[in-house]
Amino acid sequence: MSENITKNCKSQEQLEKIIKGQERKFRWRDDWPAMEKALTEAGNAAIAAHENKAKTDQE
Numbered sequence: 001m002s003e004n005i006t007k008n009c010k011s012q013e014q015l016e017k018i019i020k021g022q023e024r025k026f027r028w029r030d031d032w033p034a035m036e037k038a039l040t041e042a043g044n045a046a047i048a049a050h051e052n053k054a055k056t057d058q059e
Helices: 002-006 012-026 032-058
Strands: none
Touching (some): 002 032
16 A cells, blocks of 8 residues: 555655645554555655666766
């Protein structure tokens, strides 16, 4: 789930909005901390990939 939601994430601010939106839906679940961690990790990976691609395109 988290990879589909965050695959186009390009900034930390965008990631925070995604996490807040998901938290509104799922914070009542017992596994929300694990879900939040997965979203954060997938989002950070997507941001890093985007930044790496941007650097490659500039060269």
